[in-house]
Amino acid sequence: MYFYENFIFVTLSEEDYIKAIYHLGKTQTAAVSTNAIAKRMATKPSSVSDMLRKLSDKGLVNYKRYKGVTLTDEGIATALNLVRKHRLWEVFLVDKLEFTWDEVHEVAEQLEHIKSEKLIDKLDQHLGFPEVDPHGDPIPSKNGEFKTSIKKLLKDLSIGTTGICVGVKDSSKTFLKFLDRKKIALGDEIKVLEREEFDGSLHIDIDGRDLHISKQIATNLYVKEV
Amino acid sequence: MYFYENFIFVTLSEEDYIKAIYHLGKTQTAAVSTNAIAKRMATKPSSVSDMLRKLSDKGLVNYKRYKGVTLTDEGIATALNLVRKHRLWEVFLVDKLEFTWDEVHEVAEQLEHIKSEKLIDKLDQHLGFPEVDPHGDPIPSKNGEFKTSIKKLLKDLSIGTTGICVGVKDSSKTFLKFLDRKKIALGDEIKVLEREEFDGSLHIDIDGRDLHISKQIATNLYVKEV
DNA sequence: ATTTTTATTTTGTCTAAATAAAAAAATGGC
DNA sequence: GCCATTTTTTTATTTAGACAAAATAAAAAT
Ligand SMILES: [Mn+2]
Ligand SMILES: [Mn+2]
Ligand SMILES: [Mn+2]
Ligand SMILES: [Mn+2]
Numbered sequence: 470m471y472f473y474e475n476f477i478f479v480t481l482s483e484e485d486y487i488k489a490i491y492h493l494g495k496t497q498t499a500a501v502s503t504n505a506i507a508k509r510m511a512t513k514p515s516s517v518s519d520m521l522r523k524l525s526d527k528g529l530v531n532y533k534r535y536k537g538v539t540l541t542d543e544g545i546a547t548a549l550n551l552v553r554k555h556r557l558w559e560v561f562l563v564d565k566l567e568f569t570w571d572e573v574h575e576v577a578e579q580l581e582h583i584k585s586e587k588l589i590d591k592l593d594q595h596l597g598f599p600e601v602d603p604h605g606d607p608i609p610s611k612n613g614e615f616k617t618s619i620k621k622l623l624k625d626l627s628i629g630t631t632g633i634c635v636g637v638k639d640s641s642k643t644f645l646k647f648l649d650r651k652k653i654a655l656g657d658e659i660k661v662l663e664r665e666e667f668d669g670s671l672h673i674d675i676d677g678r679d680l681h682i683s684k685q686i687a688t689n690l691y692v693k694e695v
Numbered sequence: 696m697y698f699y700e701n702f703i704f705v706t707l708s709e710e711d712y713i714k715a716i717y718h719l720g721k722t723q724t725a726a727v728s729t730n731a732i733a734k735r736m737a738t739k740p741s742s743v744s745d746m747l748r749k750l751s752d753k754g755l756v757n758y759k760r761y762k763g764v765t766l767t768d769e770g771i772a773t774a775l776n777l778v779r780k781h782r783l784w785e786v787f788l789v790d791k792l793e794f795t796w797d798e799v800h801e802v803a804e805q806l807e808h809i810k811s812e813k814l815i816d817k818l819d820q821h822l823g824f825p826e827v828d829p830h831g832d833p834i835p836s837k838n839g840e841f842k843t844s845i846k847k848l849l850k851d852l853s854i855g856t857t858g859i860c861v862g863v864k865d866s867s868k869t870f871l872k873f874l875d876r877k878k879i880a881l882g883d884e885i886k887v888l889e890r891e892e893f894d895g896s897l898h899i900d901i902d903g904r905d906l907h908i909s910k911q912i913a914t915n916l917y918v919k920e921v
Numbered sequence: 922a923t924t925t926t927t928a929t930t931t932t933g934t935c936t937a938a939a940t941a942a943a944a945a946a947a948t949g950g951c
Numbered sequence: 952g953c954c955a956t957t958t959t960t961t962t963a964t965t966t967a968g969a970c971a972a973a974a975t976a977a978a979a980a981t
Binding site: 728740741743 | 932
């Protein structure tokens, strides 16, 4: 008969590392490298090595020296809970407090660390159980489930087809503000009129307006074909 | 020509110390003692000494060894801002997320440390610029001003007079839950019918109901005479 | 005036998180 | 397979915050 710690205490820093590993791991099948984590978190590889050993001791990651790192089931659960909290707070800031979608990230980065299960459940309810955050990213359910919608990049739409703008790949302030200036928002209907051979830029019809956008932009906008 | 740090960075721990000093200082004219702070924060006097030196270096407290501590103007401003944030979050939890008044303190204790001026301004607006928190405590304005209402303890009401219940002196979970069970809430109209010589207990009429309450209770309920 | 008690500070350690510099391991080219 | 380069880890330090034990100051008692 053994004694199990039901809940491991995870510090704020540890949480941020877990989240970084989660996001880096999403886009690749291989284990996440120390340097990649250091770069993303603007910290040093040596600090990352230290932390990985600690997270490994706590059973949150699978870590083999020099071989990169992956999240354990427990680590994934922790990451998904953080992503859930982060995105719910973002929805709160935009829907209830009139923040713009380029202002929410930094504050959500703090709020995601507040520890109260009841708080987040009630917040979810207060917001009407939203399925996506202000950037179109899906919000994991309480038990870590995702609505995976079939979205594609605007640049991959063929000429003549129409899509609803459902998300951004790059959610940097500069890109989001740029979209605001161009009056491109989630929910807009976009029809691809023509593609320029020269630079891959697109002529689109967005809710009745004609617009000419660079390939760069089309590469960072998600749409759902209709 | 000198360079001034416009904003001193105050850590979470420092903020909690500042708040403790503020609350302890409210009820007394003398400087706050090291031991009192240690007791309130469930920490050791030695830790407090260390911190007081640091806070003094940052210009947040006036500290003379062995002579206790008071807040500087900057310290007071910091404390009031924290109290403002703490109480606004408490209102949010009760008004918007259906928390009960005995559940809000621990969560607000975390939320008060979130750093974003815009967040708190917008929250204030979202809540309709409340003047008191769920325990009847006043919420400082953005520039640190208070609405000081003329309230007195229920035990100090004379026989036959009536008051509106406007606050609690003790806002511990046990007391708040007890009041819930007795169906005593802020806003209730209380008339003092009789005082027992023996134990100082009171017979009151509260919104039409007759109730017999101990002196202890009457000592922890604030009323506003009508 | 002296001693005792209480309150407070100092000192030395500890842990968490970070960095810089040095060492070790992996990798890619020949 | 060996070398040079890159990546990663180790080691030694630093800083913030905490605590226990020892030292000291102030207050109270004799
Ligand atoms: Mn964060
Ligand atoms: Mn987002
Ligand atoms: Mn706090
Ligand atoms: Mn309160």
